[in-house]
Amino acid sequence: MTSANAPLLPKLIGERVKRREDPRLIRGLATYVDDLKLPGMLHLAFRRADIAHGVIRRIDVSAAAAMEGVELALTGAELAEHLGPMPIGTPFPAPDHYSVAVDRVRYVGEPVAVVAAADRYLARDAADAIEVEYDELPAVVDPEAAMADGSATLHEGFARNVAVGGYQGGTGVNAETAQAEDDSAMDAAFAEADVVISQCMLNQRLAPNAMEPRGVVARYEAGSDYLTIWSATQNPHILRTLAAGMLGLGEHQVRAIAPEVGGGFGCKINIYGEEYAAAALSRLTGAPVKWIEDRTEAFLATTHGRDILGDVEIAAKRDGTILALRAQLLADIGAYEVLLTALIPTLTGMMMNGVYRIPVVRHELTEVFTNKTPTDAYRGAGRPEGLYFVERAVDMLARELDMDPAELRRRNFIPAAEFPFPTQSGLVYDSGDYEAALDTALAAADWESLKAERDAARAEGRIVGVGMAFYVEVCGLGPSSVVPTGGWEHSGVTIERGGKVTATTGASPHGQGNETTFAQMLADHFSVPIGDIAILHGDTGVVKQGIGTFGSRSQAVGGAALMLAAGRAGDKMKRFAAALMADHEASPDDLVFESGRIQVAGAPEVSRSFAEVADFAYVPVPLPAGLEPGLSEEAFFEPENNTYPFGCHISMVEIDRDTGEPRLLRLIAVDDCGNVINPLIVEGQVHGGLAQGIGQAMFEEVVYDEDGQPLTASFMDYVMPRAADLPAFELERTVTPTPVNPLGAKGVGEAGTIGSSPCVVNAAVDALAPFGVRHVDMPLRPERLWRLIHDRDQNGGQP
Amino acid sequence: MSETVPITVRVNGRERTAAVAPRLLLVHFLRESLNLTGTHVGCDTSQCGACTVLLDGRSVKSCTVFAVQADGEEVQTIEGLAAGDDLHPLQDGFWEEHGLQCGYCTPGMIMSALNLLRENPSPDDARIREGISGNICRCTGYQHIVNAIRNAAERMAPA
Amino acid sequence: MIPTAFRYRRAGSVAEALALLREGGPGAKLLAGGHSLIPMMKQRLAEPELLIDIGGLLELCGVHAVGDAIEVGATTTHADLAASALLRERAPILAEAAAEIGDAQVRNRGTIGGSLAHADPGADLPAVLIALDAAISITGADGSRTVPAADFFRDILTVDLEDGEILTDVSFRPVRSAAYAKLPQRASRFALAGVAVALEMEDGVCRAARVAVTGAASHAQRLPAVESALVGARLPEGAAAACEGAGDALDFVNADLHGSEEYRRAMVAVMARRAVESAAARG
CATH class of the missing domain: 1.10.150.120 ([2Fe-2S]-binding domain)
Known part of the structure; x- marks a missing residue:
């Protein structure tokens, strides 16, 4: 009883542990929203606007309502009697936005009516039978033209379509008013400059395209006034709060469940009109209802990402010292503000310091409504846009100065000794060693050889370029001062009778692997087998509180909350153990968890098994003084600051001279996300991020025509990166822990996305430099590159 | 137009008989009629491949096959891959x-x-x-x- | 994306399919692999009342040597074309072009007959069959007829096939020195510009050439100017000169976000040159 001969359990943190999520997923046994079937369930289909802008002159759902199997058909005006305008999560003024349009449509794909029918085939038939006539209004498509005299406007009270106007940040700006008060430093820097780089760049509109489209099942139980809503969401707790508000319920009357969720990438943060409509229709019909988005709808009605025009200027000395950077940012946010729409571009502005000790930095941001799908977060959410602008501009400066881009960056880095580093935009970078990451990347790529290889290829007549980009990003969102939904995370840890451990987390993973990483952390903390640990998430009926998964926060905030709760549970358990070992006068402070036992540090012969102590905690006879029975603790963790992961990416691109087709030959990524729990999962996160960043650089763009009709509403026209389009990525890491959470982990979900886009474009511009090219906008369309190579009119034919 | 067609499909080694509407897509037959929800739908233009199953031993996109076309054929889905607890x-x-x-x-x-x-x-x-x-x-x-x-x-x- | 309702009949023979077609009138459509039709139906761009399934007709399936010709049944899948040893040996252009269509799942299901009858402007096989000077066999209530591939494709999604007729097979005299080159649209993998070339070579000099383009225009068609420029040219050296401006002769050229008219015309020349070079390399 006192001596443990059990083998020592190996530590799991830092190990490549296979994911515990996978067995159900690889066997096809996981339950996504569309896999749910409830008795008597109805299916919803939405009729959507096929014009970009217009007043609904007539809408008639009677033919649909009369069809076989149709339970209910409602216009937006009818639904508005049950659902008010949707809430948003930012402090910016916003126009009313209804789940289903009431009298006017503002983008192709906006719902105008909804039907509930016995199955999804009948629901589709009925939605198609709805008659709608519009008085068309001019479509507002170009964000600059949107602000011009005489442009049509989308919303009353938003003159010139401006949602957020002239919002400034950085040097000489009053942070309260977001207006510049002192131009002297900026003026002096530009006056002193030997070189000024100026470039207007588009960070184009993208479709997030999680492979699982959105979906919702809602069941309203009239007897108990209780709504259960299953949704493909990144944040069930926010859904609970907002759905309760929309339906006039308390949070205690709503249970929101995110079952298995097939990717989010930011587009499943927003709580959508279809979710509220499903809840309302379940209440109205008395039946559970399901709505599953199809991909075409996803292109039209799921939030888009990016779409910011940046006009960037850099002032520098001939020796490469950057004196100042200023940027005019114009965000095309589409037709409405949804949950975080207006906030995202402000993050772009905040990033304009990049990784550099630029003494004078300022941005001015304007956000404009257009007749397009609303924008919101997409992997990186504002930071990729900012870093793209900075890293393209810095690369242009290197070319202008004929300086190696690595050397120019090194010269301007924030030195490792200067962290924590306050930026001009008011952020405080927590920790960093940018030179170490650069050196690691240069060595991994063999930078000098890579350049020689490029030169040799050029000598053969090939069009080849190399490029690099450095990034820093804001991760681990909170604290609450910067996250309108609350910046904390919650966790509960229960040690059950028998010694199994169940933890809940408000982080709601949908591919990130937290069932594994969190279990690794608890296994090490309690020194018990990982198989004895369960991580529960995604259900507000089980997880009492939470914020959700976005902004690379699961580990840095959710993981920290988990360990706080685990610490509390463990401390209490040690007090129970000490009581059991009172004969040995063991103090709780002297006890440690070791391989399934709780023992006196340095005296393993004095111990009790984990299970025995757990059992005792639930039947504590006698109850130790000052202890309540049971082992179930919880914690909220509020970070004191964000975390700031960083990294350096290097790539090599070849362009086909005849066709302009680009090919990514190599991509070397060095990422520093602080301490790592599971390198296998971190690599996966980086790979996925790289593919999305490369997708933006090379392939992807949402395009509208001049009437606001989307030209890229399916995978037939929206170019998704496929396996054969990508090389094998070459990954390295440096490790600079963060001081802002006890784990030292910074977050890694978005990293790869941020560095890779500018890196690939920098390589493409390098390839095209012999043709006099200084800049090319994303994506690297073959025709666009062909025109540059063959000196054709740049405005010919293409968007 | 609401006629149904009787079909017999061998799915993961098991013979399944049903009367289906001609327009029922194979993926919905698998998911809705047979409750084999491991096969997913990720697009509507036959591009994404989430709905891939084997039809007579060859991979096909089950969103682009009508269930009636599979009559008399053999279908294998993800659920049929493991042999009991032994993973493929x-x-x-x-x-x-x-x-x-x-x-x-x-x-x-x-x-x-x-x-x-x-x-x-x-x-x-x-x-x-x-x-x-x-x-x-x-x-x-x-x-x-x-x-x-x-x-x-x-x-x-x-x- | 859900198709509208329709009636379904499985034909047990070509004769039965013809009878069903007659009975169904203009609302009847043939279904084999369905990889052209079903996507259209899901978008409700096609709403047939009756589908006649000919996918199971063995008499329409397979690649066969018939005398000195090769005959390919209409329901032969792209995968079967790609894997055909007979084609690989005697007409590799068709196997290679089929191997480049879409992706593995599409090739496993899509058929040559469906591709030809649907005549998507970006489909690969129409150009290949024109270059091979294939004869397309069609059966109708009044008997059978054959149409040269070059005359079969009329306009966008429009071919010489009447209601009530069935495309049963294609046949051609195999040519080894033939090749197909395409610039794929990056999302759909259809051809933005694709050129198929069949050559008769003698001692490195081109004696005769058939050249056809797809993707760039409303429908697949020959490029007579390139054909004449190739005759007498020493290849592959003379390929670039013969193919220069190959796209300029087209009356109408598609334009969309993936490629403007100017770009596509230029790409026709590039693909023509590449196809000629590959074909010539086969001797």
Whole structure:
């Protein structure tokens, strides 16, 4: 009883542990929203606007309502009697936005009516039978033209379509008013400059395209006034709060469940009109209802990402010292503000310091409504846009100065000794060693050889370029001062009778692997087998509180909350153990968890098994003084600051001279996300991020025509990166822990996305430099590159 | 127009009979009628491959086949891959190499890989990448999927 | 994306399919692999009342040598074309072009007959069959007829096939020195510009050439100017000169976000040159 001969359990943190999520997923046994079937369930289909802008002159759902199997058909005006305008999560003024349009449509794909029918085939038939006539209004498509005299406007009270106007940040700006008060430093820097780089760049509109489209099942139980809503969401707790508000319920009357969720990438943060409509229709019909988005709808009605025009200027000395950077940012946010729409571009502005000790930095941001799908977060959410602008501009400066881009960056880095580093935009970078990451990347790529290889290829007549980009990003969102939904995370840890451990987390993973990483952390903390640990998430009926998964926060905030709760549970358990070992006068402070036992540090012969102590905690006879029975603790963790992961990416691109087709030959990524729990999962996160960043650089763009009709509403026209389009990525890491959470982990979900886009474009511009090219906008369309190579009119034919 | 057609399809080795509307897509027959929800729908233009199953041993996109077309044929889905608790080498490979994140594309990806390895038991990385180019994954950047298929090919190679 | 409702009949023979077609009138459509039709139906761009399934007709399936010709049944899948040893040996252009269509799943299901009858402007096989000077066999209530591939494709999604007729097979005299080159649209993998070339070579000099383009225009068609420029040219050296401006002769050229008219015309020349070089390399 006192001596443990059990083998020592190996530590799991830092190990490549296979994911515990996978067995159900690889066997096809996981339950996504569309896999749910409830008795008597109805299916919803939405009729959507096929014009970009217009007043609904007539809408008639009677033919649909009369069809076989149709339970209910409602216009937006009818639904508005049950659902008010949707809430948003930012402090910016916003126009009313209804789940289903009431009298006017503002983008192709906006719902105008909804039907509930016995199955999804009948629901589709009925939605198609709805008659709608519009008085068309001019479509507002170009964000600059949107602000011009005489442009049509989308919303009353938003003159010139401006949602957020002239919002400034950085040097000489009053942070309260977001207006510049002192131009002297900026003026002096530009006056002193030997070189000024100026470039207007588009960070184009993208479709997030999680492979699982959105979906919702809602069941309203009239007897108990209780709504259960299953949704493909990144944040069930926010859904609970907002759905309760929309339906006039308390949070205690709503249970929101995110079952298995097939990717989010930011587009499943927003709580959508279809979710509220499903809840309302379940209440109205008395039946559970399901709505599953199809991909075409996803292109039209799921939030888009990016779409910011940046006009960037850099002032520098001939020796490469950057004196100042200023940027005019114009965000095309589409037709409405949804949950975080207006906030995202402000993050772009905040990033304009990049990784550099630029003494004078300022941005001015304007956000404009257009007749397009609303924008919101997409992997990186504002930071990729900012870093793209900075890293393209810095690369242009290197070319202008004929300086190696690595050397120019090194010269301007924030030195490792200067962290924590306050930026001009008011952020405080927590920790960093940018030179170490650069050196690691240069060595991994063999930078000098890579350049020689490029030169040799050029000598053969090939069009080849190399490029690099450095990034820093804001991760681990909170604290609450910067996250309108609350910046904390919650966790509960229960040690059950028998010694199994169940933890809940408000982080709601949908591919990130937290069932594994969190279990690794608890296994090490309690020194018990990982198989004895369960991580529960995604259900507000089980997880009492939470914020959700976005902004690379699961580990840095959710993981920290988990360990706080685990610490509390463990401390209490040690007090129970000490009581059991009172004969040995063991103090709780002297006890440690070791391989399934709780023992006196340095005296393993004095111990009790984990299970025995757990059992005792639930039947504590006698109850130790000052202890309540049971082992179930919880914690909220509020970070004191964000975390700031960083990294350096290097790539090599070849362009086909005849066709302009680009090919990514190599991509070397060095990422520093602080301490790592599971390198296998971190690599996966980086790979996925790289593919999305490369997708933006090379392939992807949402395009509208001049009437606001989307030209890229399916995978037939929206170019998704496929396996054969990508090389094998070459990954390295440096490790600079963060001081802002006890784990030292910074977050890694978005990293790869941020560095890779500018890196690939920098390589493409390098390839095209012999043709006099200084800049090319994303994506690297073959025709666009062909025109540059063959000196054709740049405005010919293409968007 | 509401006629139904009787069909008999052998699904994962088991004969299934049903009367289906002609317009019922095979993927909905599998998911709704047979409750085999491991086969997913990720697009509506036959591009993403999430709905890939084997029809008479060949990979097809079950969103682009009517259930009536499968009458008298053999269908294999992700649920039919493991033998009891024994995972198929491809399933083991995907688990071992972290070939999935959100898991949504995974069943279709595995069924495509099965088709590939049937045609080419030891593909190089380029052939693997070409072989799964009918399947879109948004999470992994494909690299761990390529590793997973290579891993499975090695397991499946005759000793 | 859900198709509208329709009636379904499985034909047990070509004769039965013809009878069903007659009975169904203009609302009847043939279904084999369905990879052209079903996507259209899901978008409700096609709403047939009756589908006649000919996918199971063995008499329409397979690649066969018939005398000195090769005959390919209409329901032969792209995968079967790609894997055909007979084609690989005697007409590799068709196997290679089929191997480049879409992706593995599409090739496993899509058929040559469906591709030809649907005549998507970006489909690969129409150009290949024109270059091979294939004869397309069609059966109708009044008997059978054959149409040269070059005359079969009329306009966008429009071919010489009447209601009530069935495309049963294609046949051609195999040519080894033939090749197909395409610039794929990066999302759909259809051809933005694709050129198929069949050459008769003698001692490195081109004696005769058939050249056809797809993707760039409303429908697949010959490029007579390139054909004449190739005759007498020493290849592959003379390929670039013969193919220069190959796209300029087209009356109408598609333009969309993936490629403007100017770009596509230029790409026709590039693909023509590449196809000629590959074909010539086969001797």
